[in-house]
Amino acid sequence: MPLFGGATCRPARILCCAAALVGLPLLLVVVLSENDPSSSNPDGSIWNVRRIVEWRPCRWWQTGTHLTALPATSNGYIRVDCYGGLNQMRRDFCDGIGIARLLNATLVLPKFEAAAYWNESSDFADVFDVDYFIEQTKDFIHVVRYLPEDILSGEPFRVDCSKRKGQFDYVEHVLPFLLKHRYISITPAMSQRRDRYPLYAKATLCQACYKALQLNQDLGSKGSKLLSLMPKPFLSLHLRFEPDMVAYSQCHYIGLSSASMDAIEGARGNRRPFTGDVARYWRERGKCPLMPNETAFILQSLAIPAHTPIYLAAGDGILELEGLTSIYSNVYTKSSLLSREDFAQMGGNTKAALDYYISINSDAYIATFFGNMDKMVAAMRAARGLHRTLFLSRRAFAVGVSKGLAGAELATAMWEAHREDYIMGRGSALPDCFCETKL
Numbered sequence: 001m002p003l004f005g006g007a008t009c010r011p012a013r014i015l016c017c018a019a020a021l022v023g024l025p026l027l028l029v030v031v032l033s034e035n036d037p038s039s040s041n042p043d044g045s046i047w048n049v050r051r052i053v054e055w056r057p058c059r060w061w062q063t064g065t066h067l068t069a070l071p072a073t074s075n076g077y078i079r080v081d082c083y084g085g086l087n088q089m090r091r092d093f094c095d096g097i098g099i100a101r102l103l104n105a106t107l108v109l110p111k112f113e114a115a116a117y118w119n120e121s122s123d124f125a126d127v128f129d130v131d132y133f134i135e136q137t138k139d140f141i142h143v144v145r146y147l148p149e150d151i152l153s154g155e156p157f158r159v160d161c162s163k164r165k166g167q168f169d170y171v172e173h174v175l176p177f178l179l180k181h182r183y184i185s186i187t188p189a190m191s192q193r194r195d196r197y198p199l200y201a202k203a204t205l206c207q208a209c210y211k212a213l214q215l216n217q218d219l220g221s222k223g224s225k226l227l228s229l230m231p232k233p234f235l236s237l238h239l240r241f242e243p244d245m246v247a248y249s250q251c252h253y254i255g256l257s258s259a260s261m262d263a264i265e266g267a268r269g270n271r272r273p274f275t276g277d278v279a280r281y282w283r284e285r286g287k288c289p290l291m292p293n294e295t296a297f298i299l300q301s302l303a304i305p306a307h308t309p310i311y312l313a314a315g316d317g318i319l320e321l322e323g324l325t326s327i328y329s330n331v332y333t334k335s336s337l338l339s340r341e342d343f344a345q346m347g348g349n350t351k352a353a354l355d356y357y358i359s360i361n362s363d364a365y366i367a368t369f370f371g372n373m374d375k376m377v378a379a380m381r382a383a384r385g386l387h388r389t390l391f392l393s394r395r396a397f398a399v400g401v402s403k404g405l406a407g408a409e410l411a412t413a414m415w416e417a418h419r420e421d422y423i424m425g426r427g428s429a430l431p432d433c434f435c436e437t438k439l
């Protein structure tokens with residue numbers, strides 16, 4: 001449910017349809033007018049531009065017409081082995097469920113193995129509600145909590161598909177192992193062919209991923225406590241300007257504080273920043289994380305008022321954060337809202353689950369990056385009818401700057417680029433389970 005009441009928005013919308021048509025002039029007025037341009041015209045923000053495309057969950061999997069009786073006999077048991085951060089694990093689990101159904105297998109609860117980076121050993125049940133998952137998927141796939149006694153003792157035969165590329169076909173390559181060993185574990189390939197899936201397998205993936213995963217009771221109640229503490233309506237901002245991210249990007253930044261430089265050096269390893277033409281080309285391709293002050297600049301260009309409450313959906317390691325907070329002063333994090341006891345025993349993954357929870361419930365979501373979390377959040381928001389979702393364009397920003405644009409001109413270019421994305425609903429959901437709807 002959107003947190004903005006419909007009634008308060010409606011008169012604004014009429015105003016902004018007009019604004020959308022004239023778009024540019026309005027913005028010039030907005031940006032050029034005062035110090036805090038957006039507050040003088042709160043209805044002119046990007047969210048009030050009328051969209052013409054919206055991604056919605058496709059009817060074919062929501063209505064149940066695709067449902068095929070579950071196979072009378074199972075071809076065996078599949079456990080999905082998931083690695084990395086929470087949202088990467090979740091992505092792989094979702095894919096794995098589709099594969100298990102494709103192979104007429106019985107699904108065993110997945111193995112969640114967080115990378116050492118996350119400093120955690122949380123399992124599926126430490127994050128998600130197992131009973132709810134089983135209940136919500138019961139018409140789609142057989143799921144067991146425990147293995148039958150005859151294979152209980154054995155570890156699964158591991159079939160590693162994660163490195164497979166191209167024309168990889170699970171029926172051809174994985175089914176023989178399943179039939180032979182009866183209990184296998186898989187990590188899905190990045191590039192699989194879902195086009196050949198029968199509809200019941202696709203529907204299983206969609207249902208499991210977008211309807212059946214909710215946080216377990218403990219995390220869910222922490223999440224709703226956190227949500228209740230946020231002033232409403234608010235924007236959830238996923239700002240990735242953290243040492244590992246910056247080091248990994250190999251981008252060169254000038255004007256950073258020495259503390260930031262040290263933190264980046266500490267995370268660098270053997271990734272040297274690019275220099276010269278390569279560095280410029282890399283930046284103009286949109287490869288460089290946005291700094292907090294650049295993020296603030298774009299938010300202002302989108303006429304998002306400076307008093308907007310912002311939830312920072314990120315860890316505590318953001319560098320140069322003053323660049324944002326000096327303009328948007330109403331910024332909250334989970335550690336500023338929850339007490340220390342709430343955090344006891346929480347590792348990186350369960351903390352990430354809270355950011356995820358807030359971000360699928362916030363009035364608006366903006367990401368400075370297009371990572372696993374952002375894709376998952378955008379899709380979940382679309383599944384829940386929340387469409388105020390936007391990915392900031394690092395590319396548009398870098399190209400604008402390289403053309404020598406600054407101030408109001410750069411702001412206008414940012415408005416144009418993001419307005420277009422917002423109108424077309426770009427990047428806001430995963431194509432497999434969502435369909436483009438013309439409004």
Ligand SMILES: *[C@@H]1O[C@H](CO)[C@@H](O)[C@H](O)[C@H]1NC(C)=O
Pocket residue numbers: 069070071072075102103104171175
């Ligand atoms: C799965 O079962 C369906 C019938 O329920 C059948 O048409 C399909 O070929 C089976 N697929 C595999 C891989 O066994």
Ligand SMILES: *[C@@H]1O[C@H](CO)[C@@H](O)[C@H](O)[C@H]1NC(C)=O
Pocket residue numbers: 119345346347
């Ligand atoms: C890892 O988590 C434990 C608590 O679970 C904590 O005591 C420790 O400091 C953490 N280590 C790092 C590197 O964050």
Ligand SMILES: *[C@@H]1O[C@H](CO)[C@@H](O)[C@H](O)[C@H]1NC(C)=O
Pocket residue numbers: 254255256291293294297323
């Ligand atoms: C952001 O900060 C950097 C470093 O201080 C500075 O070089 C840059 O011009 C700033 N950008 C904006 C848009 O304020």
